[in-house]
Amino acid sequence: AAGVIQSPRHLIKEKRETATLKCYPIPRHDTVYWYQQGPGQDPQFLISFYEKMQSDKGSIPDRFSAQQFSDYHSELNMSSLELGDSALYFCASSLAQGLRAGNEQFFGPGTRLTVL
């Protein structure tokens, strides 16, 4: 079965540079979520999109932005990178079905971002 695809899997950037992470949800899934997991920490919700509209916002820095495109893939854009942005970034997708709370989220393998 198709899974969530994230690219790149690894990314190394310098401070103050920009980065773009991509997420391709499971086919027919209409909702995408982004999570950040720092070293030794639990995943933290950043932002989500339902049918290409932002649906929820968590602890996403103003330096970050994201969008969901017409083919439902999503991109997380990160600017003015800081050392503290080094983390694993997970994308997840689900079929919202009217945003029922019983929906399971399927996570991708993550992108490991290292900021030097």
Next chain:
Amino acid sequence: DAKTTQPNSMESNEEEPVHLPCNHSTISGTDYIHWYRQLPSQGPEYVIHGLTSNVNNRMASLAIAEDRKSSTLILHRATLRDAAVYYCILMYAGIMLTFGGGTRLMVKP
């Protein structure tokens, strides 16, 4: 947001059942109880969820207390592959997951 409380870590022997507890005393009537797990170096993985009744699937069973203030995730026969951090999460009509704490399960051969 309603909070959950889980033990920091638990240990189990391979091939034995494991009962992972979760307290959620401030749960509201419309909160679903979700369990996810995260294996080392992998993204979180859905395990099971329920509202009021006990639930079974191929991975695990979920036992929900009658007053819904606690629940237990049951792995019927632990394997080394089940070693992970298990998160108990409450969700209401929302679609974002709030991960907090979690139980690190160690499985001994």
